[in-house]
Amino acid sequence: MPLRLYNTLTRQLEEFKPLGGNTVRMYGCGPTVYDYAHIGNYRTFLFQDVLRRYLKYSGYELRHVVNVTDVDDNTIRNSQAAGIALRNYTDKYIDAFQVDRELLSLEQPEFLVRATDHIPEMVKLIQTLVDRGYAYASEGSVYYKVAAFPPYGQLSHTDFSGALAGARVDSDKYDKENARDFVLWKAAKDGEPFWEAPFGRGRPGWHIECSAMSMKYLGETFDIHSGGSDLIFPHHENEIAQSEAATGKLFVKVWMHSEHLIVNGEKMSKSLGNFYTLRDLIHKGFKPSAIRYLLTSVPHRKPLNFTFDGLHQAQQSIDRLRNFKFRLMKEKFPEGETPALQNIAREAAQKFAEALDDNLNTAGALGAIFDMVRDGNTAMDHGDFHAGDGAMFLDTLQRFDRIFAVLGDDDHAKLVKHGFIKQQESGADANAAAGSDAGRSLSDQEIEKLIAERAAARRAGNYARSDEIRANLLKAGVILEDTKAGVRWKRK
RNA sequence: GGCGCGGUAGCCAAGUGGAAAGGCAUCUGCCUGCAAAGCAGACAACCUCGGUUCGAUUCCGAGCCGCGCCUCCA
Incomplete structure (x- = not known):
């Protein structure tokens, strides 16, 4: 049976076939690095990971780009509040993103790219849009002229031919010709980071990033673009408008979106106190592999209720x-x-x-x-x-x-590696340490040693002693099982 | 208001026009020094109302409920 994927653009299940040869070119919208990513973000990233893994499983080569948005209102605001240069501020959260990816066994895409490394490409793309009459400058900013692109609304299946189509837009805020027009280049404000451009000092808008970076690495037309369902409009709709207006070609063949994660039936939000990052859950004692399993076990087109x-x-x-x-x-x-x-x-x-x-x-x-x-x-x-x-x-x-990717049983090693768990110093009395509830974890060697000691006690019929060791290990988070194939242990 | 996603046993969830996967939890038995794991068995479900059909949980219509997007958002 061939691989069939649901395409948001056509609203149909379509047989998948790469546009060029055996290589699948795909782009996934990544995080905006102004804070730690939350588990809702990871639901989407895990869906993208399953997609890439299964494409490889199916025999395809991959050219997969994931972007990181490292300049926007949030990153600028937070970096300024922290008194740290934007680049240094976002570096920290990109590092955290990479640690999270490793914990969740997310494969590395072929290209992990950040917006601020691609300003020239964005400027060039904006210039093309201006030259072709799809964009206009106003007060030092540049806007996309939605009315110039009739297919606008094709992805979100919305008819924008009516005036404002019910949108609540603060049109006084910008000097836009039409409330639907969106910003491609934002004029620099005092004290904010900026880049030089023909249309003036400023910074790129969010949507232009993805158009510029995806086409740079994947070409003007590529196979799959994915993200969370909230990105359908306006982000992905705008990407199509930008890219297709600039090239005159189809931008993306298949658009895939994952439904959102909700928590206990409610939207995850800081005010409800149900907002979790990956490290929040790890600190509560949950294993990354369990989180990966839960978030991947529900098919991506279905809302996932996290509990x-x-x-x-x-x-x-x-x-x-x-x-x-x-x-x-x-x-x-x-x-x-x-x-x-x-x-x-x-x-x-x-x-x-x-x-x-x-x-x-x-x-x-x-x-x-x-x-x-x-x-x-x-x-x-x-x-x-x-x-x-x-x-x-x-x-x-x-x-x-x-x-x-959950059979590896390497949660403990990963958590030790990244400092979430402190390893018991070797040389200490393992049994005493195991029973002492010291909040440190035993090394594999120490556990094996205690298991050997327990085995000897069992052979001698000293069940009191063997049960004591088992109880101490349990207290230290290690579960023993006596199987036909010998003793098996695992960490809780 | 517009556009989506969903409503299957206590919980998660697949699937189907004709005896409703799987996982977790619970109960019983086997196994075990005792446990655990595993096995055997038990318990238990298709939101409502219409329509189409020999037959609907599945298709169509209406409705109810939950969630999301339409403004930054995975």
């Missing part, structure tokens, strides 16, 4: 998958193979891909994998699973993880 209960459920689900992988790799099975079983694993991989082919139906894809996990576990428990069957199951599991 802590949902995060807990996500964690449990991941554990089920990891447990199965553990059995697969560690348990000893009788020699031989069972073709019927291997077919189950093979068909699961097929169903997995078929679900994702259907506009990235992640929930359906998960169902296929869990079906296989149950069948595999059942066979193992009944003694029907043979040594020769493992590879096929592992292969399907790995296919799954190329998209979902």
Whole structure:
């Protein structure tokens, strides 16, 4: 089955085929770096990540651009409030964005670009629009003349032929010919950062950034452009107007948008106290992989209601998958193979891909994998699973993880690496430390040592001692399981 | 007002014109030194009203409810 994607522009599910050869050229709207990105932002970025991973899975090469908006009213306001140069201020949040991306296992796009590195391209594009009669200067700023571009409204499917189309626009604020016109270049205000341009000192408007940068790296027409649903209008509508007016060519073939994340049924907002960044959740003790799972498990065209209960459920689900992988790799099975079983694993991989082919139906894809996990576990428990069957199951599991990326069990290592967790100093009495609730985490070696000690106690029939060690480890956030394949431990 | 998205068991959620995936939670049993994990089983759902149809949760119409965008916003 071919990959089919829902295109906001045509409002249809369309079979996907790259415009040029085997390489998919795609652009994703990234964050404005005036603060830490919130989990709603990451819902969109994770959707884009699933998209890029599945395109690769499907055999395509990628040329993927993600932008960072590092100049706008918010970044300027906050940097000035902090008394820090704009560039230095945004650097901090770009670094944080990169850390978050690593925590959430977001793949690096081929190009991560920032707006202020592309001012000349934007100026040139604005000049082209002025030259072609699509833009006009006014009071040192430059505006896009929406009336000059009749297809305006095609993406948001809105008819703007009527006067103001119900928009509440403060038309006194700007010297615009029409309230719908939007700014391409903002005249510099006192004390604000500015760049030189033929139309005067100033800075680019938000929309022109994405047109200039996407076309620079991907060409005048490219395959996929994506972002959150709130960007459909006006941001993406304006990008189309700018780009197509400047080139006379189709700008983007497929537009994809993810629905918003809401929290406990309400819009996430600071005033409601339900506004979460990734680090807020990590500080509450949730694992990045659980957050990734929860945010990717709901197909992107459906609103996602974020709850802590949902995060807990996500964690449990991941554990089920990891447990199965553990059995697969560690348990000893009788020699031989069972073709019927291997077919189950093979068909699961097929169903997995078929679900994702259907506009990235992640929930359906998960169902296929869990079906296989149950069948595999059942066979193992009944003694029907043979040594020769493992590879096929592992292969399907790995296919799954190329998209979902949650089986790695590297949350702890990542959190230590980025300073969210302090590692227990080595050399300390691990058991005492484990029982002391010191707020530090034990190293893998210390945990292994205690497990060995417990194993010895169990062999000696000293269950009081072995249970004490298990309880201490639990207190330190380590869960032990005695399986047929040996002791398995995991961090809570 | 305009334009969208959604309403499936306690929670998350797939899917379908003809016996309604999957995950989490709960209960029982097996397994385990005890747990955990796993297995077996149990419990439990298609917002309402019309229409089309032999048959609708699925298609059409109306309505109700939730969320979003239309102004910076993933």
